[in-house]
Amino acid sequence: MLRRQAQRESAARTYARSLPIVPVRARGLTIEGADGRRYLDCLSGAGTLALGHNHPVVLEAIRGVLDSGAPLHVLDLATPVKDAFTTELFASLPAELAADARIQFCGPAGTDAVEAALTLVRTATGRSGMLAFTGAYHGMTAGALAVSGGATDAGGTTDVRVTRLPYPQDRRCPFGVGGAEGAELSARWTRNLLDDPKSGVPAPAGMILEPVQGEGGVHAAPDAWLRSMREITAERGIPLIADEVQTGVGRTGAFWGVDHAGVVPDVMVLSKAIGGSLPLAVIVYRAELDQWAPGAHAGTFRGNQLAMAAGTATLAYVRENGLAERARTLGAHMLAALRGLIPSHPCVADVRGRGLMIGVELADPDTGEASPDLAVAVRQACLDRGLIVELGGRHASVVRLLPPLTLTDEQASAVLDRLADALSAATRR
Numbered sequence: 001m002l003r004r005q006a007q008r009e010s011a012a013r014t015y016a017r018s019l020p021i022v023p024v025r026a027r028g029l030t031i032e033g034a035d036g037r038r039y040l041d042c043l044s045g046a047g048t049l050a051l052g053h054n055h056p057v058v059l060e061a062i063r064g065v066l067d068s069g070a071p072l073h074v075l076d077l078a079t080p081v082k083d084a085f086t087t088e089l090f091a092s093l094p095a096e097l098a099a100d101a102r103i104q105f106c107g108p109a110g111t112d113a114v115e116a117a118l119t120l121v122r123t124a125t126g127r128s129g130m131l132a133f134t135g136a137y138h139g140m141t142a143g144a145l146a147v148s149g150g151a152t153d154a155g156g157t158t159d160v161r162v163t164r165l166p167y168p169q170d171r172r173c174p175f176g177v178g179g180a181e182g183a184e185l186s187a188r189w190t191r192n193l194l195d196d197p198k199s200g201v202p203a204p205a206g207m208i209l210e211p212v213q214g215e216g217g218v219h220a221a222p223d224a225w226l227r228s229m230r231e232i233t234a235e236r237g238i239p240l241i242a243d244e245v246q247t248g249v250g251r252t253g254a255f256w257g258v259d260h261a262g263v264v265p266d267v268m269v270l271s272k273a274i275g276g277s278l279p280l281a282v283i284v285y286r287a288e289l290d291q292w293a294p295g296a297h298a299g300t301f302r303g304n305q306l307a308m309a310a311g312t313a314t315l316a317y318v319r320e321n322g323l324a325e326r327a328r329t330l331g332a333h334m335l336a337a338l339r340g341l342i343p344s345h346p347c348v349a350d351v352r353g354r355g356l357m358i359g360v361e362l363a364d365p366d367t368g369e370a371s372p373d374l375a376v377a378v379r380q381a382c383l384d385r386g387l388i389v390e391l392g393g394r395h396a397s398v399v400r401l402l403p404p405l406t407l408t409d410e411q412a413s414a415v416l417d418r419l420a421d422a423l424s425a426a427t428r429r
């Protein structure tokens, strides 16, 4: 199968290259390959599987719809399944937003919802410029790619309407200071650019940001900086779009990434975990922005009933079982354990994250240069030890962990042991 895949599938295929696995069964953290090998999956469908693979409540919800005789394809019509999903989702939102929110069901991928968010704020403000951040990742469709830091990768062109702002980061801080001071300088830069009549930056239709940059290398925005972005945008009538595609549903140790800072955005972009492992993407936003015309953002597949049922079950399970809190405490424990590896592993340049969104940055111990080759070797050594991890970051030198929020203490220890062993083995090699 792997040989046939390599012959038939696109040169653009991604995970399939580094993970030569043919999954045939999966449950929770574990995937079983056709060869009988078992793996601990810390990629979780690129952060989608909040409850791990095939969680009983998700399976039960899907079976419930299948057995009920309900239609599976309904475009964007109302159904009891959709009504229940919207009710559960609204109950989880920041109260101030939920009080008068609207929801648009988008095409099934995160990038579709990003496009919808851009169209929404451009329509509502009558402006077209967007403020976006270095290192951002918002998707692969034209608009979403334009607001991502990799806009010019793979022959892409930059959208002249996008103004790039510095996202705060401790390592390689563009201001050379990092920490709270670096974040404050980033906020100051943003304020200055917007208020300088000769900055050359057109009045923007919105600002889009991730509360924690995932693909960008696991950089968590400091709470104070996020509050500054909220203040700056609110004072200037600029809608703030929080892309919570990856950070949502408990992943970072709060139900939504913005909750840490107590920030209420004008638009939230949601996908991945909200579909309980099936494709689903929505935006929720303040009612006053709801000025677009019927069909302004359309799509055939906006009514996936199985995804809505699986999503409702997932959202409810995370809420009822306090899994955001669990992600916070277990994540802190894992971060501490990983930081403990630094003295004995000089190639580990940094360990960072929030909740169960964790990154281990690898660098050449002599030069301090990012080391993508070593990261590839570590990913392979992990796989050899039955552990699935992904790479990310500006230089693809950050080993990323996105385990399910249902991870037990024992499983966390097993993940950490295998990763530590893989780091040692890859460094020796």
Ligand code: PMP
Pocket: 046, 108, 109, 110, 111, 112, 114, 137, 138, 139, 140, 210, 214, 215, 243, 244, 245, 246, 247, 271, 272
């Ligand atoms: N936004 C963020 C923050 C993401 O992490 C991703 C996917 N990794 C997307 C948008 C795009 O989602 P999709 O791949 O479903 O289009």
